[in-house]
Amino acid sequence: MQPTDRRSAPAGHRPRLTERRAPQAGDLICGQCGEANPPTRRFCARCGSGLVEAQVVEEKWWRRIFPEREAARAGTRHRRGASAGRAVGRVVRWALVVLLLGGVAAYGVVGPFRQAINTQAVSAANTVRDWFSKAAEPVRPSEVTASASTAGHGPDLVADNAKNTHWAAPATPPPALVFTFESPVTLDEAIFQIGIGDDFQAAKRPDKVHLVYSTGKTFDLSLADQPDPQTVRIGNAEGVRTVELYVETMHPSLQGSDVAISEIEFFTVE
Secondary structure (H helix, E strand, O other): OOOOOOOOOOOOOOOOOOOOOOOOOOOEEOOOOOOEEOOOOOEOOOOOOEOOOOEEOOOOHHHHHOOOOOOOOOOOOOOHHHHHHHHHHHHHHHHHHHHHHHHHHHHHHOHHHHHHHHHHHHHHHHHHHHHHHOOEEEEOOOEEEEOOOEOOEOHHHHHOOOOOOOEEEEOOOOOEEEEEEEEEEOOOEEEEEEOOOOOHHHOEEEOEEEEEEOOOOEEEEEOOOOOOOEEEEOOOOOOEEEEEEEEOOEEOOOOOOEEEEEEEEEEEEO
């Protein structure tokens, strides 16, 4: 080699660019270089960045309805039964898609069909709204009678909407009240104020109460021994004309031997 000859420099190393991976459902997209990585990797296969906060590729919506058929492994065959089941599944899914598209088209073109759908939708919306907006309405009996009463404390005082009056009766045998309504009603709840309002311990108070309706159905209640009004749910009281209330057991009294109830109010949900 002569001193004046110039030796050519070796070609510099050029990085080898690999083809980018086509993103698939579940892949992790690198936030640095945008490379799609299999979900099992923790670091990017292209730039080495961490994949802890990488974006996950979501599955296409139509692939959820029509899943891709898994390729058969080497040495295995797809069973005919499974293939037939998948074929039926595809037919059913396509039928549902056709019905959905047909319904949308009919809603936009056919006036009576659109009106019927709108009517049903409004009815359903009103039903849901009524579930949350119904308020309890009081139901007054037209007559109240009792199997027994003490002087000056008749059965009508149990439904006079006054807390300073009360119905009272001898505790033996256990007494009963009968409420009569002008027309059939549906009862959903009731408010009981047991005992004597001004002197709670002056009389016994109902504990277990048995209700018998004119429809033949019955319902049992348990009342808390408290001077304040208490609201209880009533069941099986659809379309009743009369309600018979039997006092089965009583809370004991420190002074009197009679049983007393200050007020009973019935409610319906309309």
